[in-house]
Structures are given as structure tokens and as C-alpha cells.
Amino acid sequence: MTTVDNAVRGAATPSEPEVTPAVLIERARAMVPALVARQHETEQRSYYAEDTHQAFRDAGFYRVTVPKRYGGYEFGFDTFLQIVMTLTRACASTGWMYCLGAAHSLFVGSMFGEKAQAEVFSAGDFIAPLVNAPHGTARRAEDGGWILDGVWRYCSGAPYATHLIGNTVIVDEDGEAGGEDGEDGEQVGPPRQLLFIAPRDQWEMLDDWGGQLGLKGSGSHSIRITGGRIPEHFGIEVNFEEISVTEGTPGRDLHEHPQYGGAPASSMALEGGHIAVGMCQGALDAYTELMFTRTTILPPFGPRAEDPDFLLWYGKASGMIDAAETLVLAASRRWQELAAQPVGAFTAEEDLRIAIAVREAADLAWRAVDEILQPTAGSPSVREGTRLERVWRDLSTGRTHVSSAVLLTTLANRVYAQLRLMRVRP
Template sequence: MTSTRTEPGHVRAPETGLAAEEAVARARAIASGLVERQAETEQRTYYAPDVHDQLVNAGLYRLLVPRRYGGYELGADTFARVCTALARGCPSTGWMYLFGAAHALVVGTLFEERAQRELFATGDFICPATVAPAGSATRVDGGWVVNGTWRYCSGSPYATHFLGHTMVHRDGDPEPTPLMFVLPRESWRLEDDWGGQLGLRGSGSHGITAVEAHVPDHLTRTGLLPQTDPTKGTPGRALHTNPEYGGGPLSFMLLELGILAVGMAQGALDAYDELMRARTTSFWPIVPRTEDPDYQFRYGEAAGMIAAAEAAVLDAVRQWRDLSARGPAAITRERELRLALIGRETVRLCWRAVESQLFPTAGSSSVRAGERVERVWRDMSMLHSHAGLGTFLSSMANRELAQAHFFADQA
């Protein structure tokens, strides 16, 4: 990996007035060229510089950036469809793009005007984030000095910023408390520690290291991102006319996993479609797979699961948007968890379609290393190791939802 290409490319700023449907169409056009480049993306460990430039020129890094700071502010539903389209062409590219671009919504929601004006000044905003506290921070006049390494920072190779967490001791408090902070690109270095995993090898999920990095107070917040309580209002709700900048960070962050799973599964179904058209059955009578009742059943079963998953997650995004519009008090922890769990069920449907219908019947030659079905299977297997899915949504969220439902009045 060369240091010159891990920084944002110098390309023209996108035109003004991008419409939602045009943004999705551009994502689909880019995705069509990603399928044949998945192997090189895995080898590089992140998508190519020219793909990054395509995303810049298409305006896709500005979808969630507020209009007042040069963004398109096209909303969560448009962003979801763009991410699904990219993941359909290349799961690693979709993953890397989403987790780089999504946190414009977090910054636009949680930070005050001074911070937003400064952070969004770069135009294209690419900000990987981690929620597990790591490293350390020392209090200095007007801010903090941060040191440490944060792993699994998906979207980091072309990032303009990084959002992380650490634990700090504040004056008079014997117990440490979480500190959320944002660092610009010049304040940290990218580690060469990604690519040997089972899947998502091209997702740019590298570690980030900060050494004596100064972060001013206005680029910090107390608390952990997943524990943010939007019911009292947010700086973004007051600053922007769009209520999505007052929405629930936890639920949208976990719906993102379902958004990506749908795109991955759609890509596997595309590959299975091609195999059905190109190959015959293995047992008598030897006929094209498209004419075989068993292959027809498998295709239809998987297609139905994936379509149901897409409908579920897109409706959950709509519910998230509508809940944001109802006002801060409507965004309770219970409602956030219910939406987040739709993301979990979306992943489960997509995984069942790939793991139980497509992968076993695609044929051994179609699941060799580097084949599209094999890659999607690996990438979706890797998705299950994400702590948000494998730990929080699989067990903790169930209990927390029940507690919020039955004991909310006692809080």
C-alpha cells in the first residue's frame, strides 16, 4: 500500500443538485464494473484509486452531508439503495464505502455547528468509526492529546477523518468515562494490517494509529455512540431543517448491516442466474438448469428470501425516517431496538438464501477460491463476526428490548 493513494484523490467537485434516483443510477453503473475486479480489490485490501475517483465524481461521498456544508442531504433511504447497489457488485467495496460515508449522518446529528463547519469543509466526507474504546487521552488546555491504535476501521484507506472512542478520567470522577472524538487525516496513520481474514478482504478495514494527536474540545463528545440518547434533541436537529439529523444513531448503525447483506445476497443470486443459464444438470435427464424443477425451486426460494429481506430493511429505514420526523421524544430505546432487530432478521434471511439454497447447489467448480458465489459466502460469513451482529443483536439486544418494554416506566 502506498501512502500517496491512501489519501483522497484530487478530482473535480461534483455538480450541484444531484437527485436521489440519479445517485442510485450512478451507483449501479459503478457497481457493474466492480464484479470482474473483486479479486484485485481483495489483493489490494481496498478498492482501486480509479473507483474512489468514480465515487467522488458521482457525488456519492456527499449523500449524507448537510446541504449547508456542500452536501446533497439525500437521506437515509437513498444512501441505503446506493450501498446495496455497490455491495451487489462487490461486497468489499460496498462495505468499505458504507462505513466510510455513513458517519456524515453521525457528525451532522451529534456535533455542534462549529465542529460541523470544520469537519465538512473538505467537501467529500469519509470517516470510518469504531465504537469499542481503545487507546488513551490526556487532558490539555482546550482539548485532549490522544494516543493508541483502533482496529477494524472500515473505509480508512481514503478517509478524510476518523471517529473513535477512548476512556478518560475527568476531574473529580474516580471512574473513567467514554470520550468520543474526531481526528482529521493528518493526525493519524494507516496500519498495514488487513487482508488475511476469511472474507471482506478488500473492505479497507485497516487499523488507525494516533501518536500525540491533539483533538480540541469541540471535536469531542462525552459517551459512546451506541448509547446516545436522542430523546432530548440533538445539535443537528436544531441546526438543520432535516429531522434525520435528529434520528437514532444506534438503530441506523445496525440497519446498515442488513442493507449490505441484501446487496451481497443479490450478487450471489446474480451469479446463480448466470450458472443456471450456462450449465446443465449433473444427473439424468441432462437438461439446462433453467428447465430443471429442482434448480427452479432453489432459485425461486432464494429470490423470495432476498426480496423479503430487501423489503424489510428498506421499510425499516422508512420507519427510522418517519420516527425522526415525529420528534425527539418518539425515538425511545425500545423503538430503536425494534428497528435494529429488523436489520438482524434481514441478515438472517439473506444468509439462509445464500447458505442453504445457492451455495450448496451452485456446483463445486463454482465455489472454488475466487468464484463469485464462493466470495459472497466468505464475505457473508465474515459479516457474522461483526460485534454488532454476532454479539449485540444476537443476544444482548433481545434482552435490552424486553427490559425497555416492560420496565421503561421504572427508569
């Protein structure tokens, strides 16, 4: 166990009764200068500092979408995403780690039952990486609960996490995995999976993050569970990709805010889209400084801010990033609107439609950095340790995430096309 593993998490405190979403977003903006200044040390540590974590706690950032009944703010998911984009603009590693640790109070508040929610949200603040690919195994305990074993990788947010949300394969006493029972009693189909929540005292964080190209400070450490025990109500027997909200969710019945009935696939795409746009805004901030501090390479060697070519490049890149921001904000509003409609409105087609739109926004913002800002900044401006170099590394690494690089570019397109054509078929 690390020092962070043994840190005192603190007791639950009531949410500030008078606070508003605008106040929380302004608190995030006030932290930007310090986060920009501490990017190098964040990378060296592999996660953001204890005092930054405490500042986030004091600001209420870990309970933005925690339901009110458990001491949270129950603000809209769009408020959370704007905080994410602000923090990521300052420090990509910090924003990534915060987002992928704190976002999943929305998921738990939607998908798990009342008994599980009351227990996992008991401390008020909630931080839980979510690994949707199945790893390890789960077998039934004598008391009806579950025994977990395995290693879950890329657990962004692990250093200060209160829980882990993971997926695993269900096995029998002999360690054999099987699917559903067929007519002849034989097991058919893919192995059954368990979506689970494991409290901090049931796992350990491994010291295996920081050697990647980028996002070195994102706290995306692996988590190991050895004989971990969770109660039955901390597990749901479901394959993650088959989760649907068209028939309602436990959270939709439990909580006042309709967002706890929203679809999870598009909500996770929105997280990635806001992170990507925030990163690119940070790159533009760095490029803006260069417009005033660097000169052209040809006479009369004036500032770039007065050069026609640099003005053209700057305007083009700014427009692309602004367009991407407009798109992700609109997609976020669409997600909220669909969640607020009667149960059944948030179909699989609508879920994928939002996810694909967000993917296009992230791609547009990336091209502004990769094709315009980074090449024209000049070699001295992208040397190791400069802000623009770091953002480019972080963006490049972020784009290797399996959801962005594979699922949203292949499976999502095919399934969305099938669903849409099925609906409009003459």
C-alpha cells in the first residue's frame, strides 16, 4: 500500500445549501494559474498533489453529481463537464484524473440500487475509476456476496479514490467461466460478467504509472484485488455494453434530477470530449503567448501577432477549437434534454448519436493542434517541458484511449447506422 492508500479521507459533511453551479465553475477558474504552474511536478509525482486534492474537496468538486439525499449537490452533468474542461485547459493530467475519478457518481447514482448507493455515498465525496473492460474474476461467497481477484489497469483517479467500479467474469467454485444455460443444460454464449463496486479497503494501487508518452500525471495506476469481498448489492450481473436505460433505472426512481436516467455510453463520451476540447484550449493559450513573445523568422522580424500568416493560422485554429467547444456543449445539453424526457426516450440510437457527435468535436479540436498550432509554433516552442509540447503529448496519449481510438470509430458507427436505417426503412 502507498502513503496515499492510507490517507484519511474525512467524514461526510452537508452540501453548501446556497452554492450554485456558477460558483463551482468560478472556483475551478480561480485554480487555473496554480495548476498551470504545477504541471511538471504533477507529471513527476504521477498524480496531482495532496493539497490540490484538498482544494478540490473544499470546493465541492467531488460531489457535483452525488445525489442530494446523500449530501451531494445533485447539479447537472453539464456543470461537472464545464469544471472538467476548465481544469483540463490548465493541466491535462489533472483534468483527466479528476474527471475519470469524480464523474462516476452519476453512473452509480443511476445504475445501482438504493442500498448500495446509501453505503458508497456515505462519505459525501465520491471518487471511483471505472474500468468497463472485464478483468479478473468474481465468485460467490458463502454469504451470497462476491469474492474478487485480478488486476484492473488504467484506473484514472486511483490515488485518491474511495472506490473502484470494475467489470469481471463470473466463475464457479472451480474457477470456470460459463454463459447462460441452454436447453440441454450446457452453458452457451459468452461468460457472464459482473459490474461491481469495491471499496478502498478491498484493493491496493500499484506503482506503475508515469512512464507513458503523455498524461504522466493522470493517476492512471493499476488496481489489484486479492480475495476482495463485497456484498451482493455491490454487484450487478450484466455485460457493460448491454446496459440500457430505455426501461428506466434505479436512480430515475430514487432521485429528483432526471439525469440519473441518462444513458451511460454517451455520458462517458462527453467526458472524453470535454477533456479533449479543454486540452486544445490549453494549447491555444500557449500559442497565444507565442504570438506576443516570439517574432517571425523573416525581416522585419516583427511579433507574430502582426504577421499575416500567423494571424491566419491563429484565426483558423481558434475557429476550429471554438466550433468543437460549441459542439460538445450542445451535445451535453442534448444529453440533459433526453434524460429529462419520459422513460424510453433515451434510446440506443440517441445514445450513439451523441457519442459520435462528440467524437467529431474532439477530432476537430485535435486537428487544430496537430495540423496548425504545433507545426507552426516552431521547434523551440515544443521542446521538452514547454506547455505546448506537454499538451501535444497529452493529446496524443489521450487519443490512444480504446474508446476514442477504436470503439467510437468502428463499432459505434456500425451500430448507429444499423439502428438509424432500421428506424427509417421504407
